[in-house]
Amino acid sequence: MHVLTRGVRPSIPPARRTGQCYGKHTFAIDVAQEAIDNFSRDKVKFGWKDGCSFEGISKTTQRDSRSFGIDVEHSLEEHIAAMEEESTELPGTDGLAPKQRHQAKHRELFLSRHVETLPATHIRGKCTVTLLNETESLLSYLNKDDAFFYCLVFDPSQKTLLADKGEIRVGSRYQTEVTNLLKEEPRNSEDLETLVWTPEHGLTDRQIDQFLVVSRSVGTFARALDCSSSVKQPSLHMSAAAASRDITLFHAMDTLHKSGYSIEGALSSLVPASGPVLCRDEMEEWSASEANLFEEALDKYGKDFTDIRQDFLPWKTLKNLVEYYYMWKTTDRYVQQKRVKAVEAESKLKQVYIPNYNKPNPALVSSGGGAGAGGAPAAAGKAGAVLNGGTNGTAAPNLCASCQVTNSNQWYAWGPQHLQYRLCGSCWQYWKKYGGLKTAGVFGESEAEAAKGAREGDETALSASHRPHRCTVLNCAKEFKLRAHLARHVATAHGAGEGARPVMKTRAAFYLRASPFTRLARRLARALRRPRHYAHSPFSPINLHQVKHECTLAMAGGVGAGIGAEVRGAARARGPVGAVAARLAAAHGGAAPRAQDWLTLTPRDRMPAPNHVAFPKPPKAPDGSLMYERVASRAELEARRNEPAPAPVLTPAPPLKRRAYDDINGLDMYYVVLQEPPRPPHPPHPYTMEALLG
Amino acid sequence: MAMQPHSKKRVCYYYDSDIGNYYYGQGHPMKPHRIRMTHNLLLNYGLYRKMEIYRPHKATADEMTKFHSDDYIRFLRSIRPDNMNEYNKQMQRFNVGEDCPVFDGLYEFCQLSAGGSVAAAVKLNKQASEICINWGGGLHHAKKSEASGFCYVNDIVLGILELLKYYQRVLYIDIDVHHGDGVEEAFYTTDRVMTVSFHKYGEYFPGTGDLRDIGAGKGKYYAVNIPLRDGMDDESYESIFVPIISKVMETFQPSAVVLQCGADSLTGDRLGCFNLTVRGHGRCVELVKRFGLPFLLVGGGGYTIRNVSRCWTYETSVALGVEIANELPYNDYFEYFGPDFKLHISPSNMSNQNTPEYLEKIKNRLFENLRMLPHAPGVQVQAIPEDAVNDESEDEDKIDKDERLPQSEKDKRITGEGELSDSEDEGEGGRRDNRSYRAPQRKRPRLDKDLAHHKDDTNNEDSKDDVKNVSNLEEPKKEATPSA
């Protein structure tokens, strides 16, 4: 079973594919499903052996390497190359309309050798995933629902995507030498084979059949004469059955052949002077006690015949055991055993009932209008409220963000909340299945850009989707539509040195923000804190419940009007640094120093001008005002932080399930930030399986 | 239409009664026992008596090193389960261990499998038979110095090498669900062997067999790969098999054919993912047989053993041109075939991911490649004594009446085909890329038949036979074991 993941299409030429850098990017694909991306989402597919796949859903990153995968150690050019090729590399897109090309990207998945098991109740549909063949047109996928293709496979051991293609090796170590045509006679067959039967026997089928019956009769009679046989086969019927086994027939055929296909000669060799010929196979040869021993051994060792022979039946050969085993499998004993096992398995097999999924999706906007005060999902209501505030009029309220229709039975909130995007019913379905927009919509060709921006933070969200990217280097301020282009510009025009770095986002910054309550608790539950103890034993847990309890008690008891001060702390007036120095010198008994020159500040106008301004002022607009990039308002930030339930699209990642990935990738920090918003005990996650096809 | 007795093929069959007792190990899907099950079915169907049955010799190390490297064969000869520990390094080097375990009698097993295919090839070289069968062979993954995919010694390569001593061009066809990588690699740079493999491709063992792999050096365009997807059914399989093979026959004009009949392409195989029935699988044998070339049939994969033995039994009957009853005859392993105890199996309801468009595209690409072959291969240097050279016109008459030609005659026909091909070229003109099943030479008897009509002639050609002759013999049902 394989999991297929959508993610970054690595478009780096094969030579680079194996590079370390590459591993990083592709790794992000897997990681991101759970942890990183809360804007775009994706499918995880479960391929079954019969070629059917069931699709579940999980969040993942879109086709971007910038927001997380980039490692500072890697050269910039490499990444730019990756980004440039990213959108163009999909094979077979020639001759497709732009819209089709756009949609074709949604049909690509990356096979992963990672195996995951999901409850069957999460199955929402069936899809086919096939290896894209070069002769195929991508149209054949677009024309079919739920048809996906893949070209590359993620190899977790190498942490890279590979075109999983074996290789026929060329060289004298692999090919055979081919002999020339010979003129002499072919080899002598006598050394190569022994004739056992020929059809050129001159006997009719009838005659052969008759001879076979006779040989069985002889066998039956031989069993009657044989003491050991008559014990095992008390009835004539059983003796006849034993004499009809294939070994008797094969022997009869051999006898016919050896006697030159003369029935007469064969008959006489069936009944030599020593008595009628008796042919017994392993099945008949074995005694009842041996058979019991064998079954016991089989129970104990399984089909490890070497062990069975050693410990149970050393007087048999391995071949005896194998032959007996395959015959034993036809016995009633075995068939019964098998039947019991089958019934057991049947009883263990649970019937999986997959209910029709018709829960309303939390992203569903209750009414067509913009003012979604109608209560249903908090997300929709919120969206409406912000819209009325008119903080930004970026999206027309009644337009589908994808196909631009204004009429739809259902609307779904989509994208970061403050952007107010919504999708019509059919575009929503498409989004859920393919993780992309049906048409590039309001985003033009840069839908992914918008998605990315939203992920990275408010200010960039806006700038990414609505503003050109401007070069930040002094006196340049060139504008670019895509960030990739800006990056290339920076690298080429301004040198790929340190200055260019900030364009690329490196690892996401984070900090642990202690809430007022936490800070208060630190002081109130001092007795429980014991920092020295915990510093020595970092793995012993701190009893948070106890801390909370103590803290609430202390607060309820009004331990002091001092609480406010405790928390806030008080600024101490220490005076200017010169005065402090003088005080310290006095305390140490030294003479009061003179006011040091180096301790007085240089007047502003006499400050030396730096060669290079690290944070230059933004350029001036024609009216003389500075053009700052928009920073999200405090209210906006506040609103987001206080969001009680996860928003439909801007959702905190579900609890850390893929720790292994995060650990390896070092992305857990980013993850912490995403985790920050407080969440109800069981957050309704819009991109869990349940949400699919809601 | 009553068949003449002589319209049957002379079939040689190779089997060693020990083969079923080699055991790869607990839980290993490869079970040589399936070959014995086939053999017992053949006996009880009455097919055994219609063939020449041979016990093959054990191929010598000398014979095996015609392809394999000396140190690899030396290693196979010396390794045993009880001395494995001394060979850790070599086991790794030769890829022996996991998929290809060391088991008791491993070397002997390889000897028997290879011995059968080599003896069969020699038999064809001598023209002492028209069709040879070695179900114990077909181990197509084995490499020159490496075991792979349950295969240690590549009996097919050894057999083809033997055939190449007397036949200018040998066609290898592989209908195992896996790519025939061992054979393809061995002959990747030669134009005397064309390898054609139909297989599942994409995240599947052994990972080779891309459409773009077409051979190298002199062998460029002499490797043909048909990458397929899950769920191939009889109809789709035939829709790609017939045009490709016809085109290959037309352009490559082989003088002998080896068909690997891996039965893991059957529906319900433990390791496979196709949806072929025994009939659909056997259809390939029937179609190749039609070309009337010296024909070697070998086994291969196949991991749902009851179906493997059904399949190879049926294919033996096809080779013989004999119809057999759907009701399975009683035999030692009868219980394996429950609950229906029938020869033929039904396809499953799995979906076929090979759309007609996909197959069409693949086919067209392969046709493009085949067009790159020099259309009239060099005149064959045939050194086989042509003892029975007859007057040409007499031959023509004979062909009409008699399907079966002595081998020497056919070879003679192929020998003189250079100029014929040229004229055919002109005649065919621009319709080369059409699905032309018509073979270019009127002189090759089997090619004369337009394969497009094959459905019609199936019934009145080879297969219609006196069913009574081979039908189940009336027998008392044998009890299972009285003792256990």
Ligand SMILES: [Zn+2]
């Ligand atoms: Zn990198």
Ligand SMILES: [Zn+2]
């Ligand atoms: Zn829409």
Ligand SMILES: [Zn+2]
């Ligand atoms: Zn196979």
